[in-house]
Amino acid sequence: MFQLIEPDIKIIPLKIWMARRIAAIHCQSFALDSWSYETFKDLLDNHHVSGWLIIVNCHVAGFLMIRCIEGEAEILTFAISPKWQRHRLGTALLKTLREWAQKNSVEAVFLEVAIDNVAALRLYHSQGFTSVGRRRDYYTYKDGSCVDAELMVLRFLASPTGFEPVLPP
Ligand SMILES: CC(C)(COP(=O)(O)OP(=O)(O)OC[C@H]1O[C@@H](n2cnc3c(N)ncnc32)[C@H](O)[C@@H]1OP(=O)(O)O)[C@@H](O)C(=O)NCCC(=O)NCCS
Numbered sequence: 014m015f016q017l018i019e020p021d022i023k024i025i026p027l028k029i030w031m032a033r034r035i036a037a038i039h040c041q042s043f044a045l046d047s048w049s050y051e052t053f054k055d056l057l058d059n060h061h062v063s064g065w066l067i068i069v070n071c072h073v074a075g076f077l078m079i080r081c082i083e084g085e086a087e088i089l090t091f092a093i094s095p096k097w098q099r100h101r102l103g104t105a106l107l108k109t110l111r112e113w114a115q116k117n118s119v120e121a122v123f124l125e126v127a128i129d130n131v132a133a134l135r136l137y138h139s140q141g142f143t144s145v146g147r148r149r150d151y152y153t154y155k156d157g158s159c160v161d162a163e164l165m166v167l168r169f170l171a172s173p174t175g176f177e178p179v180l181p182p
Pocket of ligand 1: 042
């Protein structure tokens with residue numbers, strides 16, 4: 014792994030014209046279950062769907078996509094391109110999500126993650142998400158195998174200074 018020295022990191026809102034770019038990152042990052050350009054285009058056409066792109070030294074390195082309806086948000090998908098992984102870019106996108114959720118009075122952010130995805134599970138735990146359930150055989154990979162999903166949540170409580178995340182003890 015290379016070291017990023019004083020990287021120029023920009024996080025910008027997702028737009029529909031970015032669909033091809035994020036489909037390419039999704040394909041690199043989820044070899045067994047990639048989503049098409051058309052899927053991303055349709056999702057970004059939905060006014061409940063939004064998210065962020067992360068750019069490092071002018072290279073598109075990853076994205077995080079959410080759907081938010083009436084105070085509840087859900088991470089639809091999230092990936093950092095393999096070349097840029099392990100440089101805290103995923104952490105930076107989750108921090109952006111948390112700040113956005115606090116500003117927009119979101120009460121909870123949910124997500125599903127495959128139980129064999131050690132990297133994502135560790136990242137979500139480190140950012141305060143807690144497990145609230147299990148969905149059996151939730152993901153079917155292209156090779157036909159199935160894996161359970163862990164259902165996780167990060168809740169926010171209204172406080173005099175706004176919505177604060179409820180972090181585990
Ligand atoms: C999961 C993913 C988004 C993490 O992004 P990232 O930018 O590499 O993560 P970060 O550098 O911010 O890592 C933060 C912490 O997460 C954990 N983590 C990240 N990658 C890990 C790995 N490969 N193995 C074990 N732990 C890992 C570590 O605790 C890490 O902290 P550390 O580096 O101090 O040990 C990235 O691996 C990815 O895109 N994977 C493929 C797609 C995917 O699984 N998306 C999530 C679907 S729910």
